[in-house]
């Protein structure tokens with residue numbers, strides 16, 4: 602028996618001569634919440650469809666609990682599905698909707714009733730069994746769709762942008778709820794989204810896809826703190842990406858010369874294989890400093906001109922020009938507004954060497 606729920610082994614999918622998923626390998630242990638995240642057209646849904654059995658890989662293998670699925674039809678894969686258009690049957694009650702898959706599987710009546718109660722409890726909809734979909738809110742309907750998918754107790758649930766039809770507030774609430782439901786069930790979830798906040802909030806692991814390939818996979822915090830490419834740095838959160846002109850590595854890190862500005866920065870990273878082409882600094886890693894602090898702090902001190910302040914409520918989004926054609930986005934808590942000079946005045950910023958990430962592509 603495999604210790605993995607899902608395994609993609611060098612999976613490629615081509616339509617005609619065009620590969621839309623290329624050489625993708627992924628191993629998912631039981632109970633993991635994995636998000637496949639990427640921009641429109643990067644191959645997320647195609648990957649999910651291959652796991653579900655709606656599309657066959659052109660090359661490679663897909664295994665569920667150690668068994669190759671290439672010849673297994675979708676209904677025999679023991680997989681649950683929740684899609685964006687959750688399409689509940691309007692003429693059926695909530696209980697009938699949730700029981701639909703069980704009926705298809707010819708689960709005996711008594712057991713079916715127990716499972717419906719259990720599934721509705723898991724999604725916090727006990728007491729809604731006799732309602733019709735039109736009598737439910739969008740979030741409740743989506744939870745019925747979830748209950749319908751989990752009632753047959755699949756080993757894996759595949760979810761394709763299930764929250765994208767909901768408004769922002771509800772989507773944010775459902776993120777937390779979905780994660781809690783998944784953790785309580787201990788079920789493996791593979792969740793497709795193009796929304797990086799959603800993926801960050803819920804996932805044990807994020808697989809970032811780009812142009813049919815895995816750009817980076819890892820825990821949300823690691824991907825955010827250590828993006829390995831300018832694509833990932835831009836796609837996950839916000840970044841200041843600055844071209845590197847030249848660099849010099851030592852035992853402590855790397856000294857970088859930026860563009861034509863003559864500015865130098867120190868990073869605690871050391872280039873591993875390829876030369877760094879960009880450095881990445883997250884806007885919230887930059888701090889506004891006063892004179893005394895600047896004098897005592899190690900790391901990188903820069904002086905620029907405050908050009909713009911955008912008030913985001915809890916935070917201020919600043920633009921600081923540190924050289925001609927080199928501006929940094931800086932995000933600080935609004936409570937620190939007292940540190941700021943007037944627009945057009947000199948502004949000092951600080952960034953620690955470990956918050957300067959080197960990227961080779």
Ligand SMILES: Nc1ncnc2c1ncn2[C@@H]1O[C@H](COP(=O)(O)OP(=O)(O)OP(=O)(O)O)[C@@H](O)[C@H]1O
Pocket residue numbers: 616621639640641642643644645646647648795
């Ligand atoms: N049946 C098909 N025939 C031909 N090309 C297809 C087919 N299905 C998908 N594609 C192409 O494969 C690529 C990946 O599509 P896919 O739906 O997997 O992307 P996605 O990342 O899920 O995008 P989105 O977020 O927009 O849904 C796209 O360029 C798409 O046009």
